[in-house]
Amino acid sequence: MASPPSPPLTRSTVTGNLCKMPGRPAPSISFNCVDNSLSSLKNCQAYINTGMEIATSVALDLLENGCDTTEVTSMETVMLEYATMDRDLNQYIHAVEDTVHKLKQDQPEQIPDIKGLVKESFVALQSKNTDMDLRKNDRFVNFKEQLRDMRQQIGLSQDGPDETAFEEYDEDVAVTQSQINFICPITQMEMINPVKNKVCGHTYEKDAIERMIQNRHQKKKKARCPKVGCDHSDMKITDLVPDTALKRAIEIQNKQKGRR
Ligand SMILES: [Zn+2]
The missing domain is CATH 3.30.40.10 (Zinc/RING finger domain, C3HC4 (zinc finger))
Structure with a gap:
């Protein structure tokens, strides 16, 4: 079977073919590089979470071993620092995603100043931040609750029945x-x-x-x-x-x- 003769490749036929392909978007900026950087940023989030878990664990250790409150409070400062990092990271990711989303919709002819746009969006998000937000961070709230529970438990074990009292009961x-x-x-x-x-x-x-x-x-x-x-x-x-x-x-x- 003879294949139909191919038309000469000219600029107009190439773009013409592209336009006829169903579902194919108009040539636009590739965001692969942005997507890759975003996923590495999201990895950082995992490190922050781990850091907060460790700080919580250390604070509980300190409390359990009867260390003075200033040391426990210093872990609270660490937690707030992590919460700040977490917020910055989230807002930055948010700013990048927002900018990319807008660009994908608008499909500008020329590559815009993406960095500038992200910064603008990021600054706008940051301008609404307050210190109270940090205290609402899930892991920080959890940290405070864990400390409170631990304090209660320590308190209970001091007032409650001691170990010798337990031994008088049948364990079952x-x-x-x-x-x-x-x-x-x-x-x-x-x-x-x-x-x-x-x-x-x-x-x-x-x-x-x-x-x-x-x-x-x-x-x-x-x-x-x-x-x-x-x-x-x-x-x-x-x-x-x-x-x-x-x-x-x-x-x-x-x-x-x-x-x-
Ligand atoms: Zn329930």
């Missing part, structure tokens, strides 16, 4: 208040990786609650908090935060059990 029968809180309402087992629901304050085993919420959402249904008596009926995985203080309390209890 004695279910203390603290042990009840260590039990996941879904698995009915002691938690290993407890997470706390920011909305209602209940805690569950991480894997179990995540599976439960996912199952319900797959069925297009709302997930109700499994804790008896809780009326929170629309749980979200994003509302779950690691409960480091509780995790430690469980670990400490198990270490003490192991020693006996």
Whole structure:
């Protein structure tokens, strides 16, 4: 079979063919490079998160070992510094994404000053920042809650029944208040990786609650908090935060059990 003769390649036929291709956008600026840089920036976010987890852990360690409050407060400063970095990074990513989005829509003929546009958008976002925002950072809020819980737990262990009192009970029968809180309402087992629901304050085993919420959402249904008596009926995985203080309390209890 003879193929039809190809038309001579001229500038007009090339652009003509391009225009006829369905779904093909008009020649525009390539944003691959921007996309790559954005994904590296998003990696930085993971480092900030890790940093905040470590700072939280250090603060809890300090508290647990009875260090004076100035040292714990210095970890709070570190947390706020991380929160600032997190906010800057988010706003910068936001500014870049916004600019790229606008350029993709407008499709300007000439390559604009992308850097300048991003900066403009970034400065606009930053101008609305306040110090109060930093204190609303999820991980900072979690940090404060963990410290408060730890303070309570330390307080409780000082006033509550001491270890010798425990030994008088049959271990299987004695279910203390603290042990009840260590039990996941879904698995009915002691938690290993407890997470706390920011909305209602209940805690569950991480894997179990995540599976439960996912199952319900797959069925297009709302997930109700499994804790008896809780009326929170629309749980979200994003509302779950690691409960480091509780995790430690469980670990400490198990270490003490192991020693006996
Ligand atoms: Zn609940």
